[in-house]
Amino acid sequence: MMRILVTLLLTALHLIQSSVAISCGGCVDLDEINFQNTVERFPYALVKFDIAFPYGEKHEAFGGFSKAAHKVTKDLLVATVGIKDYGELENKALGERYEVDDKNFPAILLFKGKADEFVRFPSHLDVTLDNLKAFVSSNTPLYIGRDGCIKEFNDALKNYANLKDEDQQKLIDQFEAKLEQFTNPEEQQNAKAYLVFMKKIQDQGYGFVEEETKRLLRLKAGKVTEAKKLELLRKLNILETFRVHKVTKASTDKEEL
Numbered sequence: 001m002m003r004i005l006v007t008l009l010l011t012a013l014h015l016i017q018s019s020v021a022i023s024c025g026g027c028v029d030l031d032e033i034n035f036q037n038t039v040e041r042f043p044y045a046l047v048k049f050d051i052a053f054p055y056g057e058k059h060e061a062f063g064g065f066s067k068a069a070h071k072v073t074k075d076l077l078v079a080t081v082g083i084k085d086y087g088e089l090e091n092k093a094l095g096e097r098y099e100v101d102d103k104n105f106p107a108i109l110l111f112k113g114k115a116d117e118f119v120r121f122p123s124h125l126d127v128t129l130d131n132l133k134a135f136v137s138s139n140t141p142l143y144i145g146r147d148g149c150i151k152e153f154n155d156a157l158k159n160y161a162n163l164k165d166e167d168q169q170k171l172i173d174q175f176e177a178k179l180e181q182f183t184n185p186e187e188q189q190n191a192k193a194y195l196v197f198m199k200k201i202q203d204q205g206y207g208f209v210e211e212e213t214k215r216l217l218r219l220k221a222g223k224v225t226e227a228k229k230l231e232l233l234r235k236l237n238i239l240e241t242f243r244v245h246k247v248t249k250a251s252t253d254k255e256e257l
Contacts, residue, residue, distance in 0.1 A: 024059065026066040028079040032094045036115040038077065043113055044140050045077035046132075049095055050106040052082035058106055058127040065132040069144050076142055108132075110139055148190045148234025152178075154241050160198065161206045161242055162249045168202045189231075193238050206247045213239055 030038055030047065039045045046069075048054075048062050066078040084090045085102060098118075100107040108121035119139050125131050133144045143151045156171060163171075175195055182188045200208045213236065220232040 024054075024063040024066055024080055026070045026078060027063065028077060030079045030081050031091055035081070035094055038079070039111050039115050040113060042077040043075045044136075044142065045079060045111040046108065046136060047077075047079045047081060047111065048106050048108050049081045049083060049098065049100040051102070052084045052090070054080070054082070054106065061127050061129045061132060062106070062108070064129045065136075065144070068129070068133065068147065069136075072144055073142050076136070076140075076144075108135075110136060112140070146237035146240070147230075148193070148237045149241065150187070150190060150194070153191070153194050157194070157198075157241050159244055161201055161209065161244050162247065164249075165202060168198065172198050172202070190234060190238065193235050194241075197239060197242060201242060206244070206249070209239060209242050 027048075028038065039047065046065075048059075050059065062078075062080075069076050069078055081091050081094060083092055083095045083100070083102075083105075085092070095101060095107075098107070098109060104123065106127065108127065109118045110121070111118045121127070121132075121135055125135070130146065133146065136142055136144055145151055145154060153175065156174075160168065160171065172195065175191070175198065179188070179191055179195075182191050197208075197212070200212070216232050216236050216239070220229055220236070224232070
């Protein structure tokens, strides 16, 4: 009778966890059998060790990262390992191998081609989409930028707000010439947003970045469609490209008026 009750309890627990678990689009489920062979097939692998049926903001962020990564690279495996602390204790030994237990779930490890070469996601950082992107970008040559951002543009626009007017204009001319290279409508829209912001900053100075950020945030917080929210989010992400730690360029006459 006791065994039957335990079985029923575990089954009920499984059903409850399954009902609240959130899918992770593009993530590969790994276990003790396929873990090493799968991880070592890719130059890099980001693996999340977690409860068997994960849910919540951290898991949603990991799923969002998976979708973003699949858009820009084939060199990164995004995977999950579900560890059970009941029944047959599936993957528990795998968790122990990497010093992962239920006290530090989720544990996220970035592997570099081998199962014994990895970097651990810092425990002091929140598991957010942007932090995951920054973690991978800082530990690999892969670029997984914020939604809407274009790496080539981001690289060229570092410290743009502090450049001389003539140097800003050179970049504007270069980017306008590149517009026709983008055939995807979404990329075209994003590239045009860069140019709009470049011209506004050249004309109005760095103050535009702060004011436009506030304006876009107000719009995003209002009653707008999901499609519009996504468009505004992409513009906000692009606008962050122009942020500088210190403004060294002298104010323009227009700003002083």
